[in-house]
Amino acid sequence: xxxxQGVRILDLTWLLAGAGGPRLLAALGAEVIRLExxxxxxxxxxxxxxxxxxxxxxxxxxxxxxxxxxxxxDNNPGKRSFSLNxxxxxxxxxxxxxxxxxxxxxxxxxxxxxxKWGLGYDVLRSIKPDIIYVxxxxxxxxxxxxxxASYGPIAQGISGLTDQSGLPEPYPPAGWGxxxxxWSGAYYTAIAMLLALYYKKRTGKGQYIDGSQIxxxxxxxxxxxxxxxxxxxxxxxxxxxxxxxxAAPHGAYRCAGADRWIAIAVFTDQEWRALxxxxxxxxxxxxxxxxxxxxxxxxxxELDARLSEWTRDQEPFALQDRLQKAGVAAGVCQTSEDRVExxxxxxxxxxxIPLRNSESGTWPIKDVPFHFVRAxxxxxxxxxxxxxxxxxxxxxxxxxxxxxxAQERAELEKEGVI
Amino acid sequence: xxxxxxxDVKVIELGDEKGxxxxxxxxxxxxxxxxxxxxxxxxxxxxxxFYKDQPDPDRSLYFxxxxxxxxxxxxxxxxxxGAAILRKLLVGAAVLLDSTPLDTLENLGLDWxxxxxxxxxxxxxxxxxxxRSGPWRDLKGSDLVHLALGGEMMLCGYDPQPDGTYDTPPxxxxxxxxxxxxxxxxxxxALGALxxxxxxxxxxxxxVPVHQAVSVCTEVDIPYWIYSHTPCLRQTGRHGxxxxxxxxxxxxxxxxYCNVVANPFPGGRxxxxxxxxxxxxxxxxxxxxxxxxxxxxxxxxxxxxARIQAEAVAAFPAEELWRKxxxxxIPWVPVRHPEENLDxxxxxxxxxxxxxxxxxxxxxxxxxxxxxxAEECPWRMGPRAPLVGEHNEAxxxxxxxxxxxxxxxxKDARII
Numbered sequence: 001x002x003x004x005q006g007v008r009i010l011d012l013t014w015l016l017a018g019a020g021g022p023r024l025l026a027a028l029g030a031e032v033i034r035l036e037x038x039x040x041x042x043x044x045x046x047x048x049x050x051x052x053x054x055x056x057x058x059x060x061x062x063x064x065x066x067x068x069x070x071x072x073x074d075n076n077p078g079k080r081s082f083s084l085n086x087x088x089x090x091x092x093x094x095x096x097x098x099x100x101x102x103x104x105x106x107x108x109x110x111x112x113x114x115x116k117w118g119l120g121y122d123v124l125r126s127i128k129p130d131i132i133y134v135x136x137x138x139x140x141x142x143x144x145x146x147x148x149a150s151y152g153p154i155a156q157g158i159s160g161l162t163d164q165s166g167l168p169e170p171y172p173p174a175g176w177g178x179x180x181x182x183w184s185g186a187y188y189t190a191i192a193m194l195l196a197l198y199y200k201k202r203t204g205k206g207q208y209i210d211g212s213q214i215x216x217x218x219x220x221x222x223x224x225x226x227x228x229x230x231x232x233x234x235x236x237x238x239x240x241x242x243x244x245x246x247a248a249p250h251g252a253y254r255c256a257g258a259d260r261w262i263a264i265a266v267f268t269d270q271e272w273r274a275l276x277x278x279x280x281x282x283x284x285x286x287x288x289x290x291x292x293x294x295x296x297x298x299x300x301x302e303l304d305a306r307l308s309e310w311t312r313d314q315e316p317f318a319l320q321d322r323l324q325k326a327g328v329a330a331g332v333c334q335t336s337e338d339r340v341e342x343x344x345x346x347x348x349x350x351x352x353i354p355l356r357n358s359e360s361g362t363w364p365i366k367d368v369p370f371h372f373v374r375a376x377x378x379x380x381x382x383x384x385x386x387x388x389x390x391x392x393x394x395x396x397x398x399x400x401x402x403x404x405x406a407q408e409r410a411e412l413e414k415e416g417v418i
Numbered sequence: 419x420x421x422x423x424x425x426d427v428k429v430i431e432l433g434d435e436k437g438x439x440x441x442x443x444x445x446x447x448x449x450x451x452x453x454x455x456x457x458x459x460x461x462x463x464x465x466x467x468f469y470k471d472q473p474d475p476d477r478s479l480y481f482x483x484x485x486x487x488x489x490x491x492x493x494x495x496x497x498x499x500g501a502a503i504l505r506k507l508l509v510g511a512a513v514l515l516d517s518t519p520l521d522t523l524e525n526l527g528l529d530w531x532x533x534x535x536x537x538x539x540x541x542x543x544x545x546x547x548x549x550r551s552g553p554w555r556d557l558k559g560s561d562l563v564h565l566a567l568g569g570e571m572m573l574c575g576y577d578p579q580p581d582g583t584y585d586t587p588p589x590x591x592x593x594x595x596x597x598x599x600x601x602x603x604x605x606x607x608a609l610g611a612l613x614x615x616x617x618x619x620x621x622x623x624x625x626v627p628v629h630q631a632v633s634v635c636t637e638v639d640i641p642y643w644i645y646s647h648t649p650c651l652r653q654t655g656r657h658g659x660x661x662x663x664x665x666x667x668x669x670x671x672x673x674x675y676c677n678v679v680a681n682p683f684p685g686g687r688x689x690x691x692x693x694x695x696x697x698x699x700x701x702x703x704x705x706x707x708x709x710x711x712x713x714x715x716x717x718x719x720x721x722x723x724a725r726i727q728a729e730a731v732a733a734f735p736a737e738e739l740w741r742k743x744x745x746x747x748i749p750w751v752p753v754r755h756p757e758e759n760l761d762x763x764x765x766x767x768x769x770x771x772x773x774x775x776x777x778x779x780x781x782x783x784x785x786x787x788x789x790x791x792a793e794e795c796p797w798r799m800g801p802r803a804p805l806v807g808e809h810n811e812a813x814x815x816x817x818x819x820x821x822x823x824x825x826x827x828x829k830d831a832r833i834i
Contacts, residue, residue, distance in 0.1 A: 001614070003611055003613060003614035004613060004614070007613075016637065028606075029610075049638075049642045049646045050646075052645060070642070070644075071637075071641055073641070074640070074641045143764040143767040144763055144764060144767065145744070145763075149744065149749035150749055153655075153666065154677060154750075156677075157667075157677035157753045157754070158751040159754070159756070160755055160758070161591065162655065163753050163754060163756070164591060164592045164593060164756065165574060165591035165592060166589055167576075167586065167589070171586075172654060173675060173753055174574055174575050174591075174654060175591075175655040175753075176570075176574055176591055177572075177573030177653070177658035178573050178636055178639070178657055179657070180635070182637060183599075183635050183637065188602075188789050188790055190606050191606060191790070194610065194613065195423035195447055197613050198424065198613050198616065199423045199424075199794075199795060201613060201617070202426060205794065208793070208794075209790055209791065210768075211791070212768075212790070212791070215765075215768070215788065216790075218756070218759050218771075219770075219787075220594075220598050221593075221759075222483040222484075222785060222786045223467070223479055223480050223594075224757060225756050226483055226785060227467045229757075229760075230469050230783065231467060231469075231470065235755045235756050238592070240590050242561075245465045245466075245561075246464075250562060251587070252587035252588050252589075253587075254587070258583075261587055262566070263563050263566035263571065264563075265560040324557050328558065329558035329559060329560045329562075329563045330558075330563065331563040332566060333587075333588045334566065334569050334572065335569065335649055336640050336642065336649060336650065337643055338569075339640070340640065340643050340644060343633075344552070344553045345548050345553060345554035345557075345627075345629060346630065346633055348549070348552035349552060349629075349630050351633060366640060367634075368607070369626060369631040369634050370606075370607035370625065370631075371625040372607070372622050372624050373624075374620070374622045375610075
């Protein structure tokens with residue numbers, strides 16, 4: 001059994017910060033039906049990288065289809081797709097019929113889109129009293145900046161996360177090399193839906209949750225905020241060093257090869273002695289400046305330089321094995337290639353699973369990183385597929401779900417509603 | 419009366435920083451989280467920073483932040499009597515959140531089969547560094563090591579030199595993001611199991627390896643590799659992509675940084691050019707040739723455009739500039755220090771931060787308490803993190819029925 005069997009989610013989300021939330025609920029077994037319209041598609045449907053056609057002799061790289069955006073395929077596995085024109089008044093009437101058979105409405109438009117369509121929470125609730133409505137906008141619906149826009153890097157910049165990443169001044173912030181707050185936004189969209197579903201199970205009540213992409217970022221900077229309040233300390237970056245859990249050495253050290261690095265984290269004297277053992281107990285390490293953890297923390301510049309001299313000619317994975325065998329926390333700064341082609345643990349955990357998209361065929365998709373002993377949970381969801389093609393499940397939604405007469409459906413198609 | 423999403427959920431938390439953030443989410447969402455620490459206090463009480471910079475188990479700001487609204491008891495679960503008390507606690511719990519070293523509970527005779535027998539409705543969330551089996555099972559992890567192996571570090575850092583080589587290392591974003599990423603996903607899994615449990619009464623065991631949680635939390639790099647065998651290159655303050663893209667982080671007049679939209683979406687360019695004109699820093703963008711949309715795309719143009727944006731940003735203080743841009747629909751922001759959000763009107767109105775009283779200090783502090791906004795089920799504003807063993811009597815005597823004499827004896831024996 002899948003944990004969310006019987007839960008239906010009407011999914012009006014975009015990109016990753018929105019679409020990633022229902023993705024996770026699909027993995028847990030919810031039926032996620034994604035509402036889309038051809039004139040305003042999620043642009044990841046046709047953005048690079050293109051998913052090649054499986055088994056085609058020549059992988060066709062040109063962007064010709066709205067069903068082969070690689071990021072879209074990664075963000076929407078396990079979902080169904082149907083087409084509906086919400087800009088058309090009749091489209092909104094069809095939407096209301098779907099609302100009646102859904103448990104959750106989730107959307108990630110700008111904050112006023114649904115009210116403009118006459119579909120604010122009050123209206124939704126008047127049609128389906130126990131509906132759960134999760135709105136995930138950039139800055140949140142309530143508040144003076146409700147109109148402002150956001151996406152991953154913007155949420156990272158304003159929340160403080162960008163500032164918390166990088167080498168100390170005068171280096172600029174390094175920030176995040178991807179939209180961390182898109183994933184985090186997705187996590188909190190999922191969390192909002194799940195919390196509300198649990199609450200509804202226990203009380204029978206639906207609710208409205210006003211989510212923002214930025215607030216989870218602020219939530220994750222908490223310690224720095226309390227530090228400022230009680231100690232007056234402004235946040236300062238320390239590169240890869242561990243500012244608060246005492247450790248030294250603690251950093252990324254260059255290895256043999258082009259742009260290869262290994263992260264090493266030494267917290268205890270025992271780990272330090274183990275590291276020195278692997279280094280052949282060099283004479284410099286006997287100096288009082290490296291005798292205690294406190295001393296090593298003070299003398300990290302020299303320590304890092306010495307350690308780098310030792311690591312720079314070594315093959316990174318062999319070094320990782322050797323240090324780990326000696327009891328030192330060490331890990332290669334892995335690339336995407338390392339993780340997909342080589343990482344034996346990820347392979348063992350089956351982190352990628354083969355899922356089929358009706359047009360591009362079967363490709364590996366990232367599974368969810370939680371392994372249930374009893375329940376069936378995987379990213380193919382109840383449909384057992386990768387991302388849906390545009391409108392692929394119209395028959396299911398209009399036929400099975402709404403039992404719409406064929407003639408009505410044909411008329412709505414003609415009028416540009418479906 | 420129901421208060422908070424998880425008003426009827428009791429959670430037993432065991433372990434360290436790998437599970438603490440997940441426990442904080444449970445507590446914030448209304449669950450009764452009882453954190454079990456070894457006598458004298460758990461390992462994360464030694465993490466700084468500290469209140470007034472004085473290290474003390476009850477003064478760790480790390481601990482305060484990540485254990486907000488939990489209750490705290492001390493118990494040596496490795497001792498026979500301690501393990502017996504743990505069993506009693508688990509009988510009444512909905513969730514066991516466990517990030518102790520591998521085999522800890524198994525060695526106490528509390529493997530999954532035994533836990534099920536004890537409490538068939540238990541949702542057992544097991545967070546381990548690399549998983550409970552597999553070739554890397556016994557490897558040592560840490561926040562830094564997980565962000566390295568998970569792929570985050572190779573995407574974060576600074577531009578390569580003109581010859582394409584890097585003179586700066588990959589960067590692990592601070593603070594504690596391997597725990598955040600794992601905690602978020604473990605919480606999602608646990609909520610799924612709790613919803614099923616509300617239906618069936620049955621629990622489940624959920625394995626959450628930090629390494630896998632962190633590895634799936636990158637964005638474009640895995641699809642680029644799978645679909646086109648193309649690596650992504652790390653670059654200063656922006657996405658790692660197969661090509662070096664235009665800079666999107668510029669220094670403002672006051673020395674602060676701004677994040678701007680480097681490569682505006684189709685249709686957004688005209689809005690942005692109009693805004694740059696309004697600022698009086700549109701460079702040559704007023705030239706006739708840019709009236710042709712064909713000249714507003716491509717590698718050369720976006721880098722040229724980035725240079726013009728950099729000049730515009732350099733002419734104004736960061737906090738003055740960004741609202742102007744946002745008022746025109748252009749998502750620019752200043753790169754803020756975390757604490758600078760405390761005074762932001764948007765967060766005040768939304769209750770993103772909450773006041774938490776520390777009675778023994780006579781102080782009230784503001785914490786980030788609400789990652790979303792829900793009027794029906796507000797996120798909990800405290801109480802503040804527990805002192806070492808603060809709820810021993812309430813839990814062991816009040817809820818499990820131990821006498822005060824027994825409590826004293828267990829304390830003298832260093833079992834609690």
